[in-house]
Amino acid sequence: xxxxxxxxxxxxxxxxxxxxxxxxxxxxxxxxxxxxxxxxxxxxxxxxxxxxxxxxxxxxxxxxxxxxxxxxxxxxxxxxxxxxxxxxxxxxxxxxxxxxxxxxxxxxxxxxxxxxxxxxxxxxxxxxxxxxxxxxxxxxxxxxxxxxxxxxxxxxxxxxxxxxxxxxxxxxxxxxxxxxxxxxxxxxxxxxxxxxxxxxxxxxxxxxxxxxxxxxxxxxxxxxxxxxxxxxxxxxxxxxxxxxxxxxxxxxxxxxxxxxxxxxxxxxxxxxxxxxxxxxxxxxxxxxxxxxxxxxxxxxxxxxxxxxxxxxxxxxxxxx
Numbered sequence: 001x002x003x004x005x006x007x008x009x010x011x012x013x014x015x016x017x018x019x020x021x022x023x024x025x026x027x028x029x030x031x032x033x034x035x036x037x038x039x040x041x042x043x044x045x046x047x048x049x050x051x052x053x054x055x056x057x058x059x060x061x062x063x064x065x066x067x068x069x070x071x072x073x074x075x076x077x078x079x080x081x082x083x084x085x086x087x088x089x090x091x092x093x094x095x096x097x098x099x100x101x102x103x104x105x106x107x108x109x110x111x112x113x114x115x116x117x118x119x120x121x122x123x124x125x126x127x128x129x130x131x132x133x134x135x136x137x138x139x140x141x142x143x144x145x146x147x148x149x150x151x152x153x154x155x156x157x158x159x160x161x162x163x164x165x166x167x168x169x170x171x172x173x174x175x176x177x178x179x180x181x182x183x184x185x186x187x188x189x190x191x192x193x194x195x196x197x198x199x200x201x202x203x204x205x206x207x208x209x210x211x212x213x214x215x216x217x218x219x220x221x222x223x224x225x226x227x228x229x230x231x232x233x234x235x236x237x238x239x240x241x242x243x244x245x246x247x248x249x250x251x252x253x254x255x256x257x258x259x260x261x262x263x264x265x266x267x268x269x270x271x272x273x274x275x276x277x278x279x280x281x282x283x284x285x286x287x288x289x290x291x292x293x294x295x296x297x298x299x300x301x302x303x304x305x306x307x308x309x310x311x312x313x314x315x316x317x318x319x320x
């Protein structure tokens with residue numbers, strides 16, 4: 001049975017794929033640049049092409065026939081923020097690409113950043129369910145994005161489409177289809193007991209699975225030892241060893257929860273969010289902290305260095 005929390009998650013995924021992605025497509029098409037010209041520009045840009053996986057390259061080749069119809073938010077964002085394609089989005093984000101816009105910042109680029117942040121937030125939810133309070137908070141963000149987009153892309157009616165998804169009946173076929181999609185967005189890799197009473201659950205997101213498959217096809221490079229990625233058990237053991245070492249070396253004491261969720265994901269280049277001071281205020285509730293760490297053995301060469309790094313990151317949350 002699908003739970004109410006899972007149905008809420010499904011509604012948000014529907015909005016992300018059907019409405020927010022369409023807003024991004026309309027922004028990408030607003031310059032009037034011919035899709036075939038965009039495709040040629042991308043194919044001539046070797047440096048940018050090297051950052052795309054095989055699936056993304058296949059989508060790029062649909063531009064002449066379908067425009068941006070086959071593009072997802074992630075791929076459009078990659079293109080929009082690249083300097084080589086700056087003419088596509090002339091109305092840049094107020095704080096630059098990768099930063100979290102303030103409420104009073106309303107360029108088309110700012111709205112694209114808001115869409116990117118919503119996409120990231122949903123993609124990094126462990127599991128496939130959303131509590132009612134968080135659901136309502138997300139819908140407020142969706143409506144805000146839609147209202148801003150309607151000012152940029154008149155006479156569109158994005159707000160009406162989003163409101164429809166909040167209360168519409170999901171028929172059985174639609175529910176099963178999106179439940180399946182949700183289940184493949186992330187898959188559980190393993191669980192590890194880092195302390196007698198503390199469990200860590202490790203998940204991998206869909207984009208990372210695709211990237212690993214692409215790396216397997218390409219073989220070893222200067223940056224990546226593909227042998228680690230070829231063997232699923234070896235990769236799991238490496239991640240588990242890393243997690244165990246972080247908790248042991250930094251002497252992490254986590255009293256707030258009995259378990260920790262770890263999402264194994266490759267960080268997309270130049271897609272980092274702004275610093276906390278740019279995107280939060282004293283009135284906002286505290287959220288989970290995220291620590292991006294390269295899984296390399298050299299990261300654990302010095303226990304003092306790792307301990308100092310983690311302690312600095314946790315700040316007042318460190319309870320050791």
